[in-house]
Amino acid sequence: MLMIRLARFGAKKKPTYRVVVMEKERARNSSAVEVVGHYNPVANPAVVDLDYTRIEYWMKNGAQPSETVGRLLKKHPAPAAEPVAS
Numbered sequence: 001m002l003m004i005r006l007a008r009f010g011a012k013k014k015p016t017y018r019v020v021v022m023e024k025e026r027a028r029n030s031s032a033v034e035v036v037g038h039y040n041p042v043a044n045p046a047v048v049d050l051d052y053t054r055i056e057y058w059m060k061n062g063a064q065p066s067e068t069v070g071r072l073l074k075k076h077p078a079p080a081a082e083p084v085a086s
Contacts, residue, residue, distance in 0.1 A: 002063035052078035
């Protein structure tokens with residue numbers, strides 16, 4: 001089963017994370033199917049950069065977000081589509 005979860009990068013005590021799509025059974029920093037965003041909790045304020053179209057695509061194809069990624073998606077929802085000018 002595919003999961004959308006965090007993979008830790010960065011130096012000791014200065015973590016940064018990639019939001020990745022990978023098999024649930026794989027190790028945290030294994031090779032990912034696709035990188036769909038970045039998260040830096042150390043920055044003030046925390047930096048969240050997500051590719052909402054790719055996350056939506058993977059969720060439609062059966063990928064489940066982890067608890068942490070689910071919280072990030074709730075706290076930082078996709079921007080509303082702008083109406084087309086007539």
